[in-house]
Structure formats: structure tokens, C-alpha cells
Amino acid sequence: MTSPTFKRAAVIGWPVAHSLSPVIHNHWMQVHGIEGEYEKITVEPENLASAVEDMKTKGFSGFNVTVPHKEAIIPYLDKLAPLARLMGAVNTVKIDVDGTTTGFNTDGIGLLANLEKSLPSWPRDRPALVVGAGGAARAAALGLLNENLPFVVITNRTRKKAEAIAQDIGRGRMVVVDWEERNDVALTAGLIVNTTTLGMHGNDALELDISKCARDTVVYDIVYQPLITPLLAEAEKLGLRTVTGLGMLVYQAAAAFKVWFDIMPEYDAALRARLEAVFQ
Incomplete structure (x- = not known):
């Protein structure tokens, strides 16, 4: 029988086998003396509602949400934190002792923290190009609008989805362009952020011509499996500055850990070594 003090958390998605979140959260639970476990749970879209109820029944402290559930999960939650409501996407859920579920979004926090810590001098005098229109794109756009x-x-391939983001959070400072025009926009961007799953193991690469970008352009890919995606490999070959998605994963995870356990963990040398070992 599980001890009442045993804490459980998880990440749900479809697929979810690639997730490194258990490495991160189990490390922090050990560091902070929290008896418990963080696991991966594969949840097919049609089983999302029952998965939420199952975790409530089993006494989970909360869980992370990854693709394709970040927007779909909202109707199954009791409350949304303001940032999650504004983004229209959830990546972190807290389950209170009475079973009440609250959705949060820490993606934007993680994305900007990673960028600031990796390249604090990234160009702010030119537009940023966000590729994609899912939950991570909303997080990226909202964070960048504050910069x-x-x-x-x-x-985005489906223009209507990009238009919805611009309408919801754009505040008159977002421009939607057709997918066929993405290469032209890349020429003038100071920052390019891929928020799609293109480039992930098993997926096609993102087709984006960055060969004529300015030398100080920063190319940021939130995909971290592989750590160096085809887009980042091309950017490095061209001498452009790059940011991998691993730091975003860690910093958004830290904010989620704080939501569940009221502790803000650190990206320490031991965790960095554990994560680097995965890619060796």
C-alpha cells in the first residue's frame, strides 16, 4: 500500500516515450527529500477525460501535459490560472487534496528563461518569427510580445490557427503570414523559434531556408529529441547562433515543480550531467 506521504506526478501525451521529464523531476524529488515518483503515462486523445479522473482517484499531486493534449485538456479541468486562460493551453495541472484540478501554463516561462540564460544578447531590434500554431506557439508569442x-x-501550415493566436493575444503587434512566405520572413527576423514537432525523431524536418539570415540571427528549436535538430544543425553550419529546447524543458519543469510542491528547484550540475548522458 502506498504511503500517504508518497507523492506522485506524471507527464501525459501521445506519444510520450521521448519525454525527459521523469529524469528531471525524479532528480529534484531526490534532491529535496520528497518521497515519490514521476512517471510517463501514454494517453490517447479519446482517453483524456478518463486519464484525468484516474489520476485524481490515485492521489496524484499533478501532472504535465504535452502534445497533443495542451488545448484539448481544458474542458476537463475545474479551473484555469490566468496565464493558461490567456494562452488557451495548459502544460501543468495541479490536483488539490479535494480533487480540484487547476491548469497552468509554464511553457512561456521556460522558453524565455532558456533564451535569456543561453543568449542574453539576442536581437530585440528586429521581428521574431514563430513557426507553428499550437500551445507552445501561443506561449512563445505571448512571451515575446512582452520583450x-x-x-x-x-x-503555420493552417493559417486559420495562426490567425486565432494573433486575434487572442496579439494586441495589434502580431502579423500572420502564409506558410509559403516563411522563408521571406526569416530573412529579416532577429529570432526564429520552431514550436512545431517537425525535426523530432520520427518526423520530417522543418523546411525553412535560413541561408540568407543576418549573422546575428538566433535560431531556437523547442524540439529536444534530437538535441541538435536538422534546423539547428543547418544554423550552426551557417554560423548562426542557436538555442536548443533542453533548457526550455528544464525551466518550464522547475515552474511546474513549484506549483505542485512549493519548491523552486535549480538546474544544477548533477541534473545537467544526467541530461547530457542521455544524448551521448
Whole structure:
């Protein structure tokens, strides 16, 4: 029988086998003396509602949400934190002792923290290009809108989804461009952020021509499996500065850990070594 003090948390997604979240959270639980376990749970879209109820029944402290559930999970939650409501996406859920579920979004926090710690001098005098229109794209766009950039450009294969983000959070400072125009926009961007799963193991690479970008352009890919995606490999070959998605994963995880356990953990040398070992 599980001890009442045993804490459980998880990440749910479809697929979820690639997730490194258990490495991160189990490390922090050990460091902070929390008896418990963080696990991966594969949840097919049609089973999302029952998965939430199952975790409530089993006494989970909370869970992370990854693709494709970040938006779909909202109807199954009791409350949304303001940032999650504004983004229209959830990546972290807290389950109170009475079973009440609250959705949060820490993606934007993680994305910007990773960028600031990796390249604090990234260009802010030119537009940023956000590729994609899912929950991570919303997080990226909202975070970048607070960075006093001239404006943020968003592009997606399905233009209507990009338009919805611009309408919901754009505040008149977001421009939507057709997918076929993405290469032209990349020429003038100071920051390019891929928020899609293109480039992930098993997926096609993102087709984006960055060969004529300015030398100080930063290319940021939130995909971390592989750590160096085809897009980042091309950017490095061209001499452009790059940011991998691993730091975003860690910093958004730290904010989630704080939500569940009221402790803000650190990205320490031991955790960095554990994560680096995964990619060796």
C-alpha cells in the first residue's frame, strides 16, 4: 500500500516515450527529500477525460501535459490560472487534496528563461518569427510580445490557427503570414523559434531556408529529441547562433515543480550531467 506521504506526478501525451521529464523531476524529488515518483503515462486523445479522473482517484499531486493534449485538456479541468486562460493551453495541472484540478501554463516561462540564460544578447531590434500554431506557439508569442520587439510574426501550415493566436493575444503587434512566405520572413527576423514537432525523431524536418539570415540571427528549436535538430544543425553550419529546447524543458519543469510542491528547484550540475548522458 502506498504511503500517504508518497507523492506522485506524471507527464501525459501521445506519444510520450521521448519525454525527459521523469529524469528531471525524479532528480529534484531526490534532491529535496520528497518521497515519490514521476512517471510517463501514454494517453490517447479519446482517453483524456478518463486519464484525468484516474489520476485524481490515485492521489496524484499533478501532472504535465504535452502534445497533443495542451488545448484539448481544458474542458476537463475545474479551473484555469490566468496565464493558461490567456494562452488557451495548459502544460501543468495541479490536483488539490479535494480533487480540484487547476491548469497552468509554464511553457512561456521556460522558453524565455532558456533564451535569456543561453543568449542574453539576442536581437530585440528586429521581428521574431514563430513557426507553428499550437500551445507552445501561443506561449512563445505571448512571451515575446512582452520583450518590446517591433512585432512578432507567426506562420503555420493552417493559417486559420495562426490567425486565432494573433486575434487572442496579439494586441495589434502580431502579423500572420502564409506558410509559403516563411522563408521571406526569416530573412529579416532577429529570432526564429520552431514550436512545431517537425525535426523530432520520427518526423520530417522543418523546411525553412535560413541561408540568407543576418549573422546575428538566433535560431531556437523547442524540439529536444534530437538535441541538435536538422534546423539547428543547418544554423550552426551557417554560423548562426542557436538555442536548443533542453533548457526550455528544464525551466518550464522547475515552474511546474513549484506549483505542485512549493519548491523552486535549480538546474544544477548533477541534473545537467544526467541530461547530457542521455544524448551521448
